[in-house]
Structures are given as C-alpha cells and as structure tokens.
Amino acid sequence: MNGALKVELGRRYRFSASHRLHTSHLSEEENSRVFGKCSNPYGHGHNYVVEVCVSGDVDPATGMIANLADLDVFVQRQVLDEFDHKSLNEDVPGFRNRVPTTENVCIEIFQRLKSFPKAKLERIRVEETGKNSFEYAGDDLEGNRP
C-alpha cells in the first residue's frame, strides 16, 4: 500500500512538572558546579512538550497508522497522568536514582511508550523549553536513526 514510502505519525503532548538536577554521587559543591541553578534544593519547573513519533502500515480502511484516540489514551495513562503537575524527582520512580535531565526524561518516556500495541514507537522528542529539545530513538544504533 505504501509502495516505497515510509510514513510516520507525530503527535505533541504537554505536561508541567518540577525537577532538580542533583546527584548523590557528587559533593554539594560539585553538584552546584555541574548543574548550576538547576541544582537549587527546592527545584524548579518547566512546561514540557513531548513529541511521540510512531510508524507502521497505513490501514487502507481508515487511512491511519494508528487511531489517535488509542495513542492519546496510552500516552495519557503511561506518561501524562504520572508526570503532569508532579515532581519528577519525587513522584516518578525512574528518577529516584537517575538525574531527571531532559535526556533522561526522553529515555524514560521512550521506555514507557515502547509497548504501544498499535504501531512501532520510532522516537521521542522532548522540549524542556522553547529553546532546547532532546531526542531518543532507542538504543539500536543500527535501527531507525542511521
């Protein structure tokens, strides 16, 4: 149906959360030096944008790779319900022992969404602010980002 074309579907979601960049592996002084104001002990917040890209065959009956309603429900349950208006450090188990940098947020979200049953998860892109963004496409370097 797709001939020689590959098609991906991208959807953007938003959540707001606080975090603090700090690791017990470094001294207080080193934390301050490495993470700067992001290490402020009370944390701070961002309005995050998450871009989810999935691929698959376009169903000729629906014209869709995956029904958006299914993707929305899955992302809501797997990510937004647990990230939105939360402290990433305190409320998300994956960040108990991992610094919640946006690099790690990408990886965490990828892990949470890769079991989406209706299409193949290609990539997660997270904007921490309008000025910086991060992408993760899984660890398979031979895979979807040669």
Place this chain on the structure above:
Amino acid sequence: MVLITRKIEFSASHLYHNPSFSAEENRRIFGKCNNPHGHGHNYTLEVTVAGEPDPVTGMVLDLKELKEILEREVMQRMDHRHLNYEVPELAGQIPTCENIAQVIWRLLDPNITRGRLHHVRLYESPDLFADCFRNGAGSAGKQ
C-alpha cells in the same frame, strides 16, 4: 549532502468516512472527524530536498523553482478545497494526514530533478503531523 526545507501553508476541509463501515462504526472509529458536513484545518507542509550545492550557484536547487513546484502541485490542488471531493489523487482514500502526506510525496517526487526529495512533513495542526520519506531512508536530519 545538504538538506533544504521550504514551508507552505494551505487551508482545506475534509471528513473521515468509510462507506464500507456502518454509521455506528464510522462514528466510533473516526469520532468527530466523521461529521458529514466536514471540517477544516490550516495545514503546514515542510518539504525537504537533499543534495550537493552546485559549485557555481551554491544552491542544491533554486528555492524559487521549489516554490513554483509547490504552488502548482500542492497549493493549486488543495488550498481552499474540500479534500474528499476536489482532489482526485485522494479519491477513495480517507484524507488523513498520513494519506495526504503520501499523495503530496508522489506529486512532488517526479518534479524534483535537482537534488532528491528527502522528507515531507505535513502538519494538520501544531500537535499532529505525518512524516513521509523513502523506505529504507533514515529519519536522521529531519529536524
């Protein structure tokens, strides 16, 4: 290799309806997109062409030429049209972002003779888009 991207916007109406589904199935699968009177979007299209800059002109292809191709192949066909009824290339297909992006790819690809069509991204809204590229090509360099 250098990638160059041109962006255009067009506005069109559409609806999702598969006549082989029952009315109830159409509503369940397509939700409010199944409204029989249709609805519309401002679409944004990003077209990326890959190639080596010409040593004389410094260009992969003349953006003016790309602009003319986009005007002829996309704008004149789709801007201020009803995608279900007025775009023959979409006849018999549900005009989802995925399908429109593929139609646009097939309209553009034979017309791009300098450089090579690398990537088409069609936004139906700022939060929903489809990407189309040659199977086997990676998505590296899409952003």
